[in-house]
Amino acid sequence: MNQLIERYIYDVTRRLPESSRDEVKKELRANIFDMLKENPSNEEIEKVLLTLGEPRVLANEYRPKKRYLISPEWMDDYVRVLKIVMIIFASITLVVSLIENILNPEAVSIIGIIAEVFAKVVSEVVQSLINAFAIVTLIFFGIEAANIKSKKSNWIPESLPQLPKENVSKISKSGAIAELMVNIIGGTIFIFLLMKNALYLGWYTSGEGWTITHPLFTDSLVQPFIPLFIISVIFSVFVSLTKLYYGHRNIQVAFIYTLQKVLSTVLFIVFINQTGLISTAFLTEASNYFSVNGNEIKNGIEDAFLGFSIFLGIIVTIDLIKVWIKTFNQGIKSHINRISKLAEHNQKNNR
Amino acid sequence: MDKTLLQNLSTELRRGTQTLAVLSQLSKMEYGYSLLQSLEEKNVAIEAGTLYPLLRRLESQGLLISEWDVSESRPRKYYLLSEDGKMIFQRLKNEWNSIVDEMNILFKEEK
Numbered sequence: 001m002n003q004l005i006e007r008y009i010y011d012v013t014r015r016l017p018e019s020s021r022d023e024v025k026k027e028l029r030a031n032i033f034d035m036l037k038e039n040p041s042n043e044e045i046e047k048v049l050l051t052l053g054e055p056r057v058l059a060n061e062y063r064p065k066k067r068y069l070i071s072p073e074w075m076d077d078y079v080r081v082l083k084i085v086m087i088i089f090a091s092i093t094l095v096v097s098l099i100e101n102i103l104n105p106e107a108v109s110i111i112g113i114i115a116e117v118f119a120k121v122v123s124e125v126v127q128s129l130i131n132a133f134a135i136v137t138l139i140f141f142g143i144e145a146a147n148i149k150s151k152k153s154n155w156i157p158e159s160l161p162q163l164p165k166e167n168v169s170k171i172s173k174s175g176a177i178a179e180l181m182v183n184i185i186g187g188t189i190f191i192f193l194l195m196k197n198a199l200y201l202g203w204y205t206s207g208e209g210w211t212i213t214h215p216l217f218t219d220s221l222v223q224p225f226i227p228l229f230i231i232s233v234i235f236s237v238f239v240s241l242t243k244l245y246y247g248h249r250n251i252q253v254a255f256i257y258t259l260q261k262v263l264s265t266v267l268f269i270v271f272i273n274q275t276g277l278i279s280t281a282f283l284t285e286a287s288n289y290f291s292v293n294g295n296e297i298k299n300g301i302e303d304a305f306l307g308f309s310i311f312l313g314i315i316v317t318i319d320l321i322k323v324w325i326k327t328f329n330q331g332i333k334s335h336i337n338r339i340s341k342l343a344e345h346n347q348k349n350n351r
Numbered sequence: 352m353d354k355t356l357l358q359n360l361s362t363e364l365r366r367g368t369q370t371l372a373v374l375s376q377l378s379k380m381e382y383g384y385s386l387l388q389s390l391e392e393k394n395v396a397i398e399a400g401t402l403y404p405l406l407r408r409l410e411s412q413g414l415l416i417s418e419w420d421v422s423e424s425r426p427r428k429y430y431l432l433s434e435d436g437k438m439i440f441q442r443l444k445n446e447w448n449s450i451v452d453e454m455n456i457l458f459k460e461e462k
Contacts (some may be wrong), residue, residue: 023407024407026406026419027383027428028403030383030425030426030427030428031381031383031384031399031403033425034382034383034384034427035384035399051398051399051400052399052400053398053400057400059406060399061400061401061405062404062407062413064408091423261417267418282417298447310432
């Protein structure tokens, strides 16, 4: 009979900090028995427990402080960061796992391979999403814990974000996110192929399946560039995030965008114009196959790369000029706007 | 009219007054259930599940002092206003009176 009461008390107090458990237990027991007559029936006990309410709710009333994993004040920032991080994690995993699984299938039949790739990619993407969720949540939990400790709010009015200016050409959010994903996906594929260039890029010979006998690039010339390309991709992600942060064109965005474009383009051009980048083994194989002089092929490829470099340089330059014109135009527009408003204001005052 | 909305707003409004109601009754010793009954007799709406944790909270804030009476068959925890509690109760009562005055002025304007 009393067991129901003890179970109720246990269910309330097990949710409380250990230090207050014993005292609350004693209080609750005394209060419950006060609310009952001598030798109460089961129904009477149940009625009293029902008036006290659900143990979870009562325990919450007893708790000195409200507890959150992520408190309401941080929820907005948390959700915003979570979205971006999840997109980044999912797209990287999608690309890497697609490539890995398509290139190294375990199944034999086409349908088997499709099913295998699909299942593996889905499970790896889901896993990466869970990881992203856990990492972001942990970081925010840490920020919150640190904040509670210091208890000081170091908010200063100066740190408020700038108002979105009138008459600005806005950078579309979905555009910036799409760019972010393209950068990540494209960058990951590119770096992945370079890292394993001996495996996937080269002269394919059909024997039992397609295998590479003569890699396209000289590996020793490729490897030093890989860290630089990784940095370049990270930089481009940073630029996209800057665009997302400001949400409109301004000098800062244009500057960092220019810096990133110039650096990555120079890096790429230097990379493809290295002498000896195309491996001799590949050239020999190609010259045998097409029965052309190896040197001619070499010169042809080098000319093509040089031509492509110039083409790329022109395109990037045009792009950058466009960006700066837009940025300045907008600066002038908002300036004119300000002057005309000022003039209006003065006119009113003069009347 | 949304009934839960009204209920939420009225619970919110009453929450602060519950502390005041409890403090007002504790210039003499009371235990949890006797306090609940005396408040109920005076038509003050407070639930057991709210009152008991509230007593504990007020005690930990130093507004109440408590003592276990184990002389009878059932142990009971008695509460009484502390010196701090008496002072704070006076101040809160003044605060309450000025709130009532302010509100009355606002409500008169409304007509």
